[in-house]
Amino acid sequence: MAKKLKHSVELTVYANVDELSVNDKELIERAKKVSKTAYAPYSQFYVGAAIRLSSNEIIEGSNQENMAYPSGMCAERVAIYYANSFHSDAKIDTIAVTAFAKGFDVNHPVSPCGACRQSMAEYELKQKQPIRLIMTGESGDIYIAESIETVLPFMFNEIELKKE
Numbered sequence: 597m598a599k600k601l602k603h604s605v606e607l608t609v610y611a612n613v614d615e616l617s618v619n620d621k622e623l624i625e626r627a628k629k630v631s632k633t634a635y636a637p638y639s640q641f642y643v644g645a646a647i648r649l650s651s652n653e654i655i656e657g658s659n660q661e662n663m664a665y666p667s668g669m670c671a672e673r674v675a676i677y678y679a680n681s682f683h684s685d686a687k688i689d690t691i692a693v694t695a696f697a698k699g700f701d702v703n704h705p706v707s708p709c710g711a712c713r714q715s716m717a718e719y720e721l722k723q724k725q726p727i728r729l730i731m732t733g734e735s736g737d738i739y740i741a742e743s744i745e746t747v748l749p750f751m752f753n754e755i756e757l758k759k760e
């Protein structure tokens with residue numbers, strides 16, 4: 597007899613940034629700041645990601661586009677690949693993601709694309725500790741997920757591929 601499997605996503609929704617901790621507010625500010633460095637002449641959608649390491653150091657990244665469209669890279673992956681390149685032993689505590697656009701208001705939380713979720717989930721598995729994810733727009737609600745796994749249920753997970 598076939599049965600149904602159900603996955604659900606649990607997020608905490610905040611209506612106001614002032615409800616967040618000082619650390620989380622700071623991380624959002626850093627993500628907003630770095631979104632201004634995005635190179636996004638094609639989409640004109642400017643994304644910023646800020647990562648807080650357990651050491652409290654903050655790593656930032658913005659999206660980098662290319663005229664060969666698929667060669668571009670999302671802000672989250674720019675930031676997390678940098679973090680693991682230069683701080684491979686450090687644990688990632690939280691990632692904040694935000695964006696602004698030319699021509700419209702981003703009035704909802706920016707939700708990382710599937711490829712970024714998969715990339716972030718890799719480091720969550722590697723560090724054996726959840727990575728919190730803060731999603732914001734220019735205005736509107738703020739969503740917080742307590743782990744990347746939360747926002748990527750049923751992820752690709754073939755740990756056996758790792759040959760060590």
Ligand code: THU
Nearest residue numbers: 639641643659670671708709712
């Ligand atoms: N983008 C990100 O930086 N992060 C995401 O999670 C989704 C999309 C970028 C890619 C592209 O430069 C622009 O936003 C429009 O898709």
